[in-house]
Amino acid sequence: MRLSRYFMPTLRDAPSDAQIVSHQLMLRSGLIRQEAAGIYAWLPIGLKVLKKIEQVVREEMNRAGAVEVLMPTLQLADLWRESGRYDDYGDEMLRIKDRHDRDLLYGPTAEEVIVDIFRSYVKSYKDLPKNLYNIQWKFRDERRPRFGVMRGREFLMKDAYSFDIDETAARRAYNRMFLAYLNIYARLGLKAIPVRADTGPIGGDLSHEFIILAETGESEVFAHRDLVEMGAPGPDIDWDGDLQPLVEQRTRLYAASDEMHDAARFEVEAPEDKRMTARGIEVGHIFYFGDKYSKPMKAMITGPDGVDRPAQMGSYGVGVSRLVGGIIEASHDEAGIIWPDSVAPFGVAVVNLRVGAADVDAVADQAYRALDAAGLDPLLDDTDQRPGAKFTNLDLVGIPWQLIVGPKGVAEGVVEIKRRATGERQTLPLEAALKAIAG
RNA sequence: CGGGGCGUAGCGCAGCCUGGUAGCGCAUCUGCUUUGGGAGCAGAGGGUCGCAGGUUCAAAUCCUGCCGCCCCGACCA
Numbered sequence: 141m142r143l144s145r146y147f148m149p150t151l152r153d154a155p156s157d158a159q160i161v162s163h164q165l166m167l168r169s170g171l172i173r174q175e176a177a178g179i180y181a182w183l184p185i186g187l188k189v190l191k192k193i194e195q196v197v198r199e200e201m202n203r204a205g206a207v208e209v210l211m212p213t214l215q216l217a218d219l220w221r222e223s224g225r226y227d228d229y230g231d232e233m234l235r236i237k238d239r240h241d242r243d244l245l246y247g248p249t250a251e252e253v254i255v256d257i258f259r260s261y262v263k264s265y266k267d268l269p270k271n272l273y274n275i276q277w278k279f280r281d282e283r284r285p286r287f288g289v290m291r292g293r294e295f296l297m298k299d300a301y302s303f304d305i306d307e308t309a310a311r312r313a314y315n316r317m318f319l320a321y322l323n324i325y326a327r328l329g330l331k332a333i334p335v336r337a338d339t340g341p342i343g344g345d346l347s348h349e350f351i352i353l354a355e356t357g358e359s360e361v362f363a364h365r366d367l368v369e370m371g372a373p374g375p376d377i378d379w380d381g382d383l384q385p386l387v388e389q390r391t392r393l394y395a396a397s398d399e400m401h402d403a404a405r406f407e408v409e410a411p412e413d414k415r416m417t418a419r420g421i422e423v424g425h426i427f428y429f430g431d432k433y434s435k436p437m438k439a440m441i442t443g444p445d446g447v448d449r450p451a452q453m454g455s456y457g458v459g460v461s462r463l464v465g466g467i468i469e470a471s472h473d474e475a476g477i478i479w480p481d482s483v484a485p486f487g488v489a490v491v492n493l494r495v496g497a498a499d500v501d502a503v504a505d506q507a508y509r510a511l512d513a514a515g516l517d518p519l520l521d522d523t524d525q526r527p528g529a530k531f532t533n534l535d536l537v538g539i540p541w542q543l544i545v546g547p548k549g550v551a552e553g554v555v556e557i558k559r560r561a562t563g564e565r566q567t568l569p570l571e572a573a574l575k576a577i578a579g
Numbered sequence: 580c581g582g583g584g585c586g587u588a589g590c591g592c593a594g595c596c597u598g599g600u601a602g603c604g605c606a607u608c609u610g611c612u613u614u615g616g617g618a619g620c621a622g623a624g625g626g627u628c629g630c631a632g633g634u635u636c637a638a639a640u641c642c643u644g645c646c647g648c649c650c651c652g653a654c655c656a
Contacts, residue, residue, distance in 0.1 A: 152605060152617075153591045157649055177648065231580095232655085249656090282655075283580060290656095297656055349656095425656060459656030493615060528616035535616090546615055556615085 141486070143521045147184050150533050161356055162468035163288030165477050169537045171464070178285025178293030185485035185537065186464070190296065192483040193463050194275050196327050197298045204320035204379055206271040206300050211253045213277055217243030219252040222437050232280045246279040251433045251455060254301045258451070259439035265305045268441065268451075269313055273300030275460060287358070289465045290421065296461040303434075303451040305441055310428055310452040314346055315383040317426050317456040319373050321350050322390075325423070326372035328463065329480030330470055333363050333420065335395040339427060346454070350424035351397060354469035357419035362401050364393035364410040397422075421466045428454040477538030478561050487516035488577055489539045493527045493546035504545040507555065507570060511543070514578040518543075535560065541577050 147170075154164035157174065166172050171186030182190055198208065214236065220226035226233075226245075234246040247253065254272055262270065275298045285293050302313035318334065325332035330352040337347040351361050353368070370393075373386050394409040396402065397420075406415060431450035433439070440448040459466075471478045479485070488511055492504035504520065511518040519539065521530050527546070534542055544556040549567065557573045558565045566576065 149589095151590060155590065156585085156592090159650070174648090278656080280655075283653090284650095286650080295656065299656085422656070457656050462656055491615095524614095526614055526616085526618065528614090528618085531616045533617080544615075548615070 141517075141519050143519055144523050146519070148533075148537065149183070150536060158288065160287050160290075160469070161472060162290065162465040165468055165472060165536070166288055166465065169477060172289065174288075178282060178291070180289060180292060180294070188485040189464055189479070189483050190461060192485075193328065193467075194296070194298070194460055196482060197324055197458055197460060198275065200320045200324045200327070200375075201273055201298070201300060203323075203375055204271075204316045205269075206273045206317075206320075208274060209254075209257070209272050210274050211247070211250050211257075211276055213246055213279070214244050215247045215250070215253055217245055219256055219437075220245065223252050223255075223433050224436055225252070232282065234279050234281050247276075248278055248280045249297075249455075249457075250274065250276070250299055251301065251453075252437070255433050255437045255439050255453075258301075258303055259434075259437065262303065262451075263440070263442055265441055265443045269302065269304045269309055271300055271302040271313060271316075273298060273456070287465065289461045290358075290469075292461065295459060298458040298460055300456040302454040302456070303439075303441075305443060305449070305452065307428075307430070307452055310430075310454055311346065312383070314426065314428050314454050315387045316379055317454070318348065318387050318390075319377065319383055321424050321426065321456070321458070322372040323375060324458065325350065325352060327482055328467060329482060330423075330467065331368055331371075332423070333361055333368060333395050334390060335361060335363070335397050336391070336400060337397075337425065337427070338400065346428035348391075348426055349397065349422050350426075351420035352423050352466050352470055353418050353420050354466065355419055356469050357421040359420055359422060360398040360401075361395065361416075361418050361420045362398075362406055363395040363416050363418070365414045365416045367393040367395055368416060421462070421469060422459075423463050423466050424456075424458045426454065426456040428452075472538075475532070476536035479538045479540060481540050484538065484540045486519040486539050487511070488541035488543055489519045489521055489534045491521045491527075491530055491534065491542050491544045493530070493544065495522050495524050497547055499550050500545055500547055503550050503555065503570060507543055507545060507574065510574050511578065514574070516578060543573055543577065 149170040151168045154168050158164040158167050170183050172180040172182055175181055217226055233248055236244045238244055277294055278297045279294050282293050285291055304310040304313055322332060332350045332352050334348045334350055337349040339347040367390060394406055430452055434450035434453055439451045441451050442448050468477050490504050490508045492500060494500040508518050508520045538560060540560050542558040549555050553569060554567050555570050555573050556565055556567045557576055
């Protein structure tokens, strides 16, 4: 992409509405534009990042055996009357009427719709297990939207729903999601901690929130240090096998957010040098809720004994749009965003420092074509701004590499490369520079 | 939903107290000079001062109502 033809409106000053760093950086680097409280338009590079995160989530869900669908944003109120939630949900639900005066709503979540789909096709235990997910915009009319996309009213969420014949099988489904989530966050360059979450009236221990570590995070986490260092299980586990040991390895170590924290237990379960207190952002939540929806909505499964039982369900959410802000909170410096390679809007920026000088243009072009051919999705800065402005902007936007082509270097047959994350620079011949970036 | 704050050019702000020609920086446009970390000079354009009503000879400024946005708290991907 040529920057001169692109749309990447950066701002020198952050709009005063934005208070937290990720929100300021998202506005300044032209990722989003606010249209109303908690409602944002996604501009080109913001959209690219969002799509990349979405794709990571999709790949890991698929790997864990989930199957993608796409449910509508608008849902029928009647389905919610069946589950009993229509009246309970309150003002957070955006209610709409169509021209026939029929009650609709903009979905804040999709349990009702997925149960409606599931029940109309699946009747036998032989068709289980099933895990269906979608990545779709949700709307919750929050009392107080804030923190930019971290707490918007309209947000992109991956929500998965598992269906099983009994609780034992449902636990297996839960375990798959538990481990898949750790892999997702690891691929996004994040350190995530699964913490036990309140299960509400259902009870049991099958609910976890995933909190990514960021100094500016909104909630406090207390965890055994080994849990953080243990990291993700990786993609090459046997997803159909017994995952319980891998999950237990991680759930037996102490981890709690402030509302569930028990200081006395923390001291017993973690030796002093292993006790970690940090700030974080909740970016995922998984739980098992049995027949809470399948029972009232009559999603019945016939078992091997010929008896019908409501499907045992779980649901699993990842805040995709929230992760954009979360990654920035976890990874930035004074100059701007530092994207992990896996989600960066462009892999590398080719910086032409003297647009119009034939020899410089030629080298920049050559570098751009080579990086494009190598699949690095390069951005060619062919604008007529001064060098300082280009560097400042590219640092702000956080493109992982800069390949800098200037008249001095070209005269000597070299270019410069700079790694955004570390600031490390190297001056070397073009071929070597391309190799260093393309790996 | 309780408490607090703010709406003046695309962005950041001053002016309001004490009513009297709407300003500054950045950005934008034109020209010249510049060009390795947000250039310099000269010129230009851009505003129903959130909206409505009121007071007044006169309202960005004072009064009333409404709307929008932000922050703190209780709730959430």
